[in-house]
Amino acid sequence: MGMGAAACLVLSCLCVSCGDPVETSFNPAYFDLPETAFFPTETNIPADNRLCAEGVELGRYLFYDNRIAATSDHPEGVSCSECHRQAAAFDCGADNLRFVRGGLPLPLQNLAYNTRALGWSGTAVYPATTLEDFIRLTLADSAEFALPTDSIIAHIAAIPLYPKLYEAAFGTQDITLDRTAKALAQFVRTLTSTHSKFDRYMRGEERLSDEEMQGYVLFTTEEGADCFHCHGGAGNVLFSTYMLAVNGLDESDVPYRIPSLRNIAHTAPYMHDGRFATLEEVIDRYSEHVYATPHISPLMHHADEGGVQLTPREKQCLKAFLLTLSDEDFITNPRFSNPFTK
Amino acid sequence: MTKWRNIGVCLRALSAGLLVLLGAVACKPDAMQSEMRLRFTFTFEGESLRMGERTYGIASGERIAVSDIRYFVSDVVLVDYAGRRVKFEEDDRNVHYVSSDLEESLTWRSSRKLPTGVYDYVEFVYGLDSARNVSHAFRNPPESLMFWPEVLGGGYHYMQINGYWGDAGETACTRPFGLHTGIGTEQGEAGSVHFSNAVKIIDTLRFFLVEDGDKTLTVNMEVAEWFRNPHEWHFSQYGGSVMQNPEAQRVLRDNAAGVFEVRE
Numbered sequence: 312m313g314m315g316a317a318a319c320l321v322l323s324c325l326c327v328s329c330g331d332p333v334e335t336s337f338n339p340a341y342f343d344l345p346e347t348a349f350f351p352t353e354t355n356i357p358a359d360n361r362l363c364a365e366g367v368e369l370g371r372y373l374f375y376d377n378r379i380a381a382t383s384d385h386p387e388g389v390s391c392s393e394c395h396r397q398a399a400a401f402d403c404g405a406d407n408l409r410f411v412r413g414g415l416p417l418p419l420q421n422l423a424y425n426t427r428a429l430g431w432s433g434t435a436v437y438p439a440t441t442l443e444d445f446i447r448l449t450l451a452d453s454a455e456f457a458l459p460t461d462s463i464i465a466h467i468a469a470i471p472l473y474p475k476l477y478e479a480a481f482g483t484q485d486i487t488l489d490r491t492a493k494a495l496a497q498f499v500r501t502l503t504s505t506h507s508k509f510d511r512y513m514r515g516e517e518r519l520s521d522e523e524m525q526g527y528v529l530f531t532t533e534e535g536a537d538c539f540h541c542h543g544g545a546g547n548v549l550f551s552t553y554m555l556a557v558n559g560l561d562e563s564d565v566p567y568r569i570p571s572l573r574n575i576a577h578t579a580p581y582m583h584d585g586r587f588a589t590l591e592e593v594i595d596r597y598s599e600h601v602y603a604t605p606h607i608s609p610l611m612h613h614a615d616e617g618g619v620q621l622t623p624r625e626k627q628c629l630k631a632f633l634l635t636l637s638d639e640d641f642i643t644n645p646r647f648s649n650p651f652t653k
Numbered sequence: 654m655t656k657w658r659n660i661g662v663c664l665r666a667l668s669a670g671l672l673v674l675l676g677a678v679a680c681k682p683d684a685m686q687s688e689m690r691l692r693f694t695f696t697f698e699g700e701s702l703r704m705g706e707r708t709y710g711i712a713s714g715e716r717i718a719v720s721d722i723r724y725f726v727s728d729v730v731l732v733d734y735a736g737r738r739v740k741f742e743e744d745d746r747n748v749h750y751v752s753s754d755l756e757e758s759l760t761w762r763s764s765r766k767l768p769t770g771v772y773d774y775v776e777f778v779y780g781l782d783s784a785r786n787v788s789h790a791f792r793n794p795p796e797s798l799m800f801w802p803e804v805l806g807g808g809y810h811y812m813q814i815n816g817y818w819g820d821a822g823e824t825a826c827t828r829p830f831g832l833h834t835g836i837g838t839e840q841g842e843a844g845s846v847h848f849s850n851a852v853k854i855i856d857t858l859r860f861f862l863v864e865d866g867d868k869t870l871t872v873n874m875e876v877a878e879w880f881r882n883p884h885e886w887h888f889s890q891y892g893g894s895v896m897q898n899p900e901a902q903r904v905l906r907d908n909a910a911g912v913f914e915v916r917e
Contacts, residue, residue: 349789349792350792351792351793351794351797352792352793353792353793426794427794528804531802531803531804531805532802532804532805532896532897533831533833533894533895533896533897534894534897537894539802540831544800544802544803545788545800545802545803545807546788546789546791546797546798546799546800546801546809547794547797547798547800552794552798603827603828603829605827607829608829609720609815609816609817609829609830609831610815610829610831611829612829612830612831612892612893612894613893613894614828614829615827615828615829615893
């Protein structure tokens with residue numbers, strides 16, 4: 312290698328940093344998400360926001376810190392964790408309903424693998440606009456954080472903890488909206504759910520009961536419950552295609568992004584507007600009360616029969632299968648919990 | 654004796670000459686090569702298929718509106734006038750996912766340069782043959798989303814045509830359908846039996862690959878053919894979902910032969 316090439320290499324090494332480029336000996340602990348059997352190998356992690364331990368730690372503090380949005384009207388403040396609670400797979404939880412313009416939050420899980428569309432209405436089609444963008448918009452959304460982003464940034468800068476954490480993550484103590492969104496995105500991308508009973512079944516570590524297995528077969532067959540084209544299965548363990556679709560469970564005929572069914576037992580009530588309280592209700596609807604609206608997804612193959620017509624026994628099996636998608640490790644993982652109460 | 658010696662010398666000279674000649678061919682930095690790509694199109698009775706609102710009459714008299722079409726093309730081989738077979742891609746890459754919703758999937762450019770010459774045939778598999786059609790071969794979307802359920806034999810859908818159908822007299826098509834093909838499943842005496850439905854398509858087409866060229870061939874799917882030849886398709890008989898219907902799978906497999914056309 313010539314001197315020129317070597318110098319170039321050294322220079323380019325210096326310029327690659329966690330977040331934005333700086334020319335110091337800044338050397339954060341980069342890591343990649345561990346490869347998980349059956350999960351996608353591609354993520355939405357952008358080259359300018361690689362995961363690093365320091366960035367994730369900063370993001371975790373910010374995620375749980377209500378002080379960043381405290382005002383005289385709301386001295387208790389707001390944080391992401393107000394609407395995204397770990398016990399509810401980072402959805403809001405049935406005892407803490409948080410509607411924003413008529414819609415409930417979405418759980419935050421396996422978002423690193425969603426390369427298609429964020430939000431109930433989908434901000435974009437393939438490839439999605441970035442998670443960083445989505446979080447920046449969240450911080451700027453007066454329905455979620457009732458103060459301008461520069462006040463949020465000023466609040467963060469005034470908390471003694473943060474300048475050092477920003478320096479560790481980004482190389483300098485500058486506190487900007489861009490860095491704040493990047494750090495939050497890093498933390499959110501580490502929220503991976505990979506230990507449900509179904510995951511363990513896939514990896515050959517556990518068996519499904521007869522009832523769960525029958526439910527699984529129903530879930531993945533057209534003449535059964537016909538859920539898999541939209542909600543996944545063995546070949547799509549994210550349990551969503553993240554496409555927009557009309558599922559015909561009400562007459563509105565408006566497409567919504569297909570939500571993941573992972574941790575579905577923890578994310579009641581159901582649908583974007585929370586109109587169903589229980590999984591039984593949801594299953595009854597798909598079985599017998601589908602409206603064949605003009606724009607119903609063609610993947611609702613039995614819409615013209617009013618639904619997939621399941622027997623009581625089949626409904627019970629289908630529910631048993633849906634419960635195998637719960638990941639207790641995810642909702643109790645100490646790495647995802649509130650760092651202020653450790 | 655001298656005669657034999659002479660022949661020996663001659664042979665030696667000849668083989669040396671041959672070696673030089675061979676060497677010249679082998680060492681030539683680039684045998685003559687061309688780039689090549691395939692473009693994927695959809696027609697109905699020869700006219701460009703309009704997805705969405707427009708409805709079409711099929712052979713049975715029933716009507717359909719098509720929302721989207723997704724399918725796999727694999728093992729593309731070009732066969733020249735001398736019968737020499739040239740793979741469009743290396744084996745591990747010789748598979749492509751086509752989706753009417755993804756503009757970039759409608760062109761497949763070979764990552765190799767292909768030898769120039771006169772070609773007579775294009776061969777490809779519609780779907781995935783048994784060796785390729787194994788579960789988890791694709792880990793990432795959009796290909797991974799085509800998975801075919803384990804209980805029906807696993808692997809991937811070969812194709813999905815999604816849309817709506819209506820009876821002959823109806824003006825609007827309101828009943829959802831999914832023409833989804835893949836491994837077939839039949840209930841035998843000893844449980845379910847799976848059979849492959851992938852079809853090898855061979856289309857005669859004389860074309861040339863010239864040096865430093867960039868050839869585009871079009872692979873067209875004539876959608877009307879799925880419904881008429883050799884078997885007439887009736888939605889009233891098969892309904893909107895056919896993954897578990899071995900007879901419907903066989904009908905679509907047989908009809909596949911006339912659906913594709915490769916054009917310049």
